[in-house]
Amino acid sequence: xxxxxxxxxxxxxxxxxxxxxxxxxxxxxxxxxxxxxxxxxxxxxxxxxxxxxxxxxxxxxxxxxxxxxxxxxxxxxxxxxxxxxxxxxxxxxxxxxxxxxxxxxxxxxxxxxxxxxxxxxxxxxxxxxxxxxxxxxxxxxxxxxxxxx
Amino acid sequence: xxxxxxxxxxxxxxxxxxxxxxxxxxxxxxxxxxxxxxxxxxxxxxxxxxxxxxxxxxxxxxxxxxxxxxxx
Numbered sequence: 551x552x553x554x555x556x557x558x559x560x561x562x563x564x565x566x567x568x569x570x571x572x573x574x575x576x577x578x579x580x581x582x583x584x585x586x587x588x589x590x591x592x593x594x595x596x597x598x599x600x601x602x603x604x605x606x607x608x609x610x611x612x613x614x615x616x617x618x619x620x621x622x623x624x625x626x627x628x629x630x631x632x633x634x635x636x637x638x639x640x641x642x643x644x645x646x647x648x649x650x651x652x653x654x655x656x657x658x659x660x661x662x663x664x665x666x667x668x669x670x671x672x673x674x675x676x677x678x679x680x681x682x683x684x685x686x687x688x689x690x691x692x693x694x695x696x697x698x699x
Numbered sequence: 700x701x702x703x704x705x706x707x708x709x710x711x712x713x714x715x716x717x718x719x720x721x722x723x724x725x726x727x728x729x730x731x732x733x734x735x736x737x738x739x740x741x742x743x744x745x746x747x748x749x750x751x752x753x754x755x756x757x758x759x760x761x762x763x764x765x766x767x768x769x770x771x
Contacts (some may be wrong), residue, residue: 578708578734585729586704609703617709621716 554597558583565611570618570625583608648673711736719745 562580565571583604590600608614655672659665714720719742727733738746 575708575712577732579705581727581731581733582704582708584731585727585733588729607703608705609701613701613703614705614709617706621709621712 552597554587554601557598557601561605565614568611568615568618569630570615570622572625575618579608648677714742717745 558580561583562576565579566573566576583601586604586607587597587600590603591597595603652673711720711722715722715736718739720736720738722734722736724732724734
């Protein structure tokens with residue numbers, strides 16, 4: 551894949567992160583980008599130079615996102631609501647899972663004649679570690695996303 | 700606000716939602732699918748209405764500017 555193809559792909563991925571910009575919008579803007587690149591190349595510019603100019607002319611992803619939100623504000627809200635629902639479901643399943651884990655560890659403690667305190671302390675230690683891991687993963691993922699913009 | 704080429708598309712989509720323009724897909728000379736837009740009758744009508752409203756505002760202001768202020 552040529553450098554410009556990589557840059558176009560990266561540019562598109564950056565815009566695709568926005569809920570307000572759907573695949574047909576991306577397709578339309580990519581078409582615009584490619585056609586303008588071809589025009590500028592005809593005027594003796596290199597592919598990379600042309601890409602940089604057209605990307606600048608199309609506009610900053612954040613500003614574009616704001617304009618797309620104005621057209622379909624509910625798409626944005628719907629996406630946020632669905633993420634909230636996912637969050638609630640994840641919370642419920644994790645709490646049920648931890649309940650199961652506590653019962654299992656209590657059972658192991660009884661079966662192997664370990665002190666009862668062992669069961670609760672193991673999960674008290676594991677849960678913050680799991681939560682910290684999850685937060686770290688989210689931070690790293692968001693940083694990578696921002697870098698592609 | 701800085702106007703950029705990409706901001707044209709949300710505006711076109713809004714006009715299409717308002718049924719003032721329509722779009723169709725066609726293959727461009729480059730071989731890629733290109734979306735074309737054209738103004739509908741309702742769009743031309745809406746434009747004329749907006750224009751007449753702006754002309755009304757313009758004419759009213761024009762008459763106000765021409766009035767000499769009375770200072771006595």
